[in-house]
Amino acid sequence: MSTPTGFMEFNRQLPGDRSPSERVKDWQEFHKHMSDEELRTQGSRCMDCGTPFCHTGIDMTGGTSGCPVHNLIPEWNSLVHRGLWKEALDRLHKTNNFPEFTGRVCPAPCEGSCTVGLIGQPVTIKTIEQAIIDKGFEEGWVVPEPPEHRTGRRVAVVGSGPSGLACAAQLNKAGHEVTVFERSDRIGGLLMYGIPTMKLDKAVVQCRVDLLAAEGIKFVTNTEIGRDIMTQQLVDEYDAVVLCGGAAKPREFNIEGTELNGVQYAMPFLNQTIKSYLDSGLEDGQFLSAEGKDVIVIGGGDTGSDCVATALRHGCRSITQFGTHTKAPLERDPIQNPWPQFPNVYTLDYAQEEAKALYGSDPREFSIMTTRFVGDEEGNLKELHTVQIKRSVDETGRKSYEPVPGTEQVFPAQLALIAIGFDGPESTIIDELNLETDRRSNVKARYGKYNTNVDKVFAAGDMRRGQSLVVWAIHEGREAAREVDKFLMGATVLA
Structure with a gap:
């Protein structure tokens, strides 16, 4: 107190x-x-x-x-x-x-x-x-703390995002020899390449990675498990394998015109910009630029907002963000959204603040759905066609959207960024090991236990629970490490 x-x-x-x-x-x-x-x-x-x-x-x-x-x-x-x-x-x-x-x-x-x-x-x-x-x-209080004793047990962690790093940190603390495999050229997963630098400076990420390495964790980059190294090889060579590969498969947006030049999913757009910035300060040009373009971001979540902020820094001509949700109230609804639920109220995220400062208004359009992309004679995107929608939720919680007649609009655009979420993990590792999945295609592993149907193989983070918060990924990585320690040692020293 x-x-x-x-x-x-x-x-x-x-x-x-x-x-x-x-x-x-x-x-x-x-x-x-x-x-x-x-x-x-x-x-x-x-x-x-x-x-x-x-x-x-x-x-x-x-x-x-x-x-x-x-x-x-x-x-x-x-x-x-x-x-x-x-x-x-x-x-x-x-x-x-x-x-x-x-x-x-x-x-x-x-x-x-x-x-x-x-x-x-x-x-x-x-x-x-x-x-x-x-x-x-x-103040220099955060220093490497390698374990005093090693158990001789070896654990492979697949994926170096927040769940993978948390799992590796805890297992290393318990004295196990941990190797983290990452398919990108830098460690950090979405912390490195999924979140723009203005929200999370990559020097902050690298500082923690360097600390973990000094504590004895081995990092292997540019190595995709299931392609460069078969997953079964890890299962054979290590005492345990923890899958923390995230939920990187984008949700498909199946409407007319998605094949046009200028229609792009959000994560490659963000990944390319961040990598180019880290490699060369954007001098190498190895990214899809929004400079001088009318940009539409489809999706009202954090990833969509990050696309807005990134496009603004590229120097876009205009920016609009579409969301299927209604505009939130200014104050928490005590009936529909009571404390201690997370408050669903109208706010301006950092990206919307920036767009408003540059263009004079909140860039978001609410309760709107894109019906088709239209291109020019050369196959380049030139406009989006939309309609306002009315959302309803049935007794099972399933959402449905009904077009509102007479609300059709056309928005000029040369770049459309699709940020409507993810459909679970990629299937390469899942198929190779014949892992059981849930109805959303996530790896099936009971919460709190994290073991899969394959002996010695565990799963945590977005790969198990679906797209979620960084803090949930850290939580699951820590808990999975505890269960792996129990599996290896019969008891655990981890909280």
Whole structure:
């Protein structure tokens, strides 16, 4: 507990951001930082609420409630308030291997379930979390901690995204020899190539990767399991294999005109830009540029917003983002969206703030569906045809969309980016090992156990649960490591 009345005495405060019209000119992180004294004040707003819903971490209708990795939030808030930063870092690292990632990119379901938020503004949990770990790096408190003893057991982790890295970190801590296989040229998975640098500086990712390597984890890049090395070879050569390959198969968008030049799925667009930026500062031209184009982003989620921000930095002529969902209310609906669910309210993400600063309005179009792409004589995209829709949900939760007559529109576009989500993991490894899958094509492995139908093979993260949050991936990676340790040793030293 911080101070008994801090939540009544002090208002919620967030760090400022760099001006949207200025930050679109570069690729640097856009959040500013708060002073230690300001952060101590914000930590004092954490109340003695009895049952801290902020670290429950459960799935509820409408999203996640609380922190999936069960961060000990009231404890480190109190320590920050008292100026005990190193102790706060120790508490933070007990549950979260990578707070420098979640402190930057997590949507903070913990804040949505903060008890103070019932009657006022929630504690600035995410900001304090990032400040703790950033100070830890600045002060030299975060150092390699290789295990004192090795077990002699060897584990292969496939995929170096947040679940793979968390799993590897925990297994290495238990003394196992861990090798992480990544098909890209850099370690990090979506942390490296799926999230733009202005949200997550890649130096932050590389710093943690270097730390893990110094602790004894072996990283193998440019190696695709199932192609460069057969999956069965890993099963034969290692004592356990953990599949953390993500859910990278894009959801197909089967409408007329998808074959036109200028119609592109979101992830290759983002991946190419980030790689070119890291390789050459975009000088090599090895990316699909939005410069001078009318750009339409189809999809209203985080990936769509990242496409908006990236296209703005390319220098697009105009930007519009389509979503099938209705415009959210300004305040939480106490009936349809009660606390402690994640609040579904109207906000401007960083990308929409930037578009509004440049073009004068929110770039989003709500309750809209693309009906076809139209090209010119040379096969290049020139426009999108759309219709407004009415969404309904049946008793099973299944959504359906009905066109509204007379609402047809035509939008000029030379680039359309499809960001409508993912349909599960790619099938190469699944087919090779004859892994069982669920109805959504994800690898079937019971939550909390993570073992598949194949002996010695486990699965975690998006590859098991489907597209989700970074914080859920970290949680599953940690839990899978615990189960692998039990499998290898008969008991576990991992929490």
